[in-house]
Amino acid sequence: MSSNGCYLLSLCFSCDDLNYKKAIEQSLLVLSEEKSVCSVIIVQNLHGTFKFDHEDLDLYREKRIFIYFQEGKGLSRSRNLGLEKSKSNYVWILDGDVEFDIPIVSKLIFSLRNRSEKKSTLSIKIKCTECNKPYKNYKNKKMIKKSDFLKISSIEMIIAKAEQEKREVWFDEKLGLGAKYKGTEEVDFLLRFHGNDKDSHEFLDLFPAKHTCLGENRSRPEINIFYARGALLKKIGGLESVAIFIYWGVKFSFRWKNASIFFMLYEGYRHGLPD
Incomplete structure (x- = not known):
């Protein structure tokens, strides 16, 4: 299915032991429709409730859901483990609380499968779970300057795995939730990944996922x-x-x-x- 492994796209979730079940549920919705997609779920056992035996993990592997336990804290560490474990052409960076719009995800898969121009990274758009409106004010149609990366959230990022391996760029584990500096990891990654090669990023006009936008859910x-x-x-x-x-x-x-x-x-x- 893929020149870089088994699949076209990996849904790469970073979760804790309280929300990984939602990631499994959302993965199953996509995987039942799209055979070229797999799910890689990285779980941080922050509350000590994550208990899976090998038989459970094997059953999920048969459904193309690959679950891994992360030692220690850190969102960027989780992202890196997900990138390492993903065997696909593209990796979509996700959080455990996203919800998918399946018909739009199918359009995204079609776009990835039939691309005439290869890009190193892409970004999609997301909506708010509560109001079904755009998560932010999306203006960009093309990458114009390096500061445009500041407008991209981590769960909007899709990374070409072969390019990531070639450039050997990983998320800085000093950044992100659970690290010393609790944020900016996605923009730092994109700036180091592209350098001055901003033209190899593409904005896709698709809303395949939703995420909470309630202010009280943010610290x-x-x-x-x-x-x-x-x-x-x-x-x-x-x-x-x-x-x-x-x-x-x-x-x-x-x-x-x-x-x-x-x-x-x-x-x-x-x-x-x-x-």
């Missing part, structure tokens, strides 16, 4: 995430990064009533992420 960001955001701007460079720096500093300082956000952005912009 107040920790202050050091703004250090990581400043480090992203250092990678982007140029006058535009300075303009974004000022915009973020004003916006988030007022939103969270914390003037030290400016300082953390500056420190990240000045020093970048530590090795």
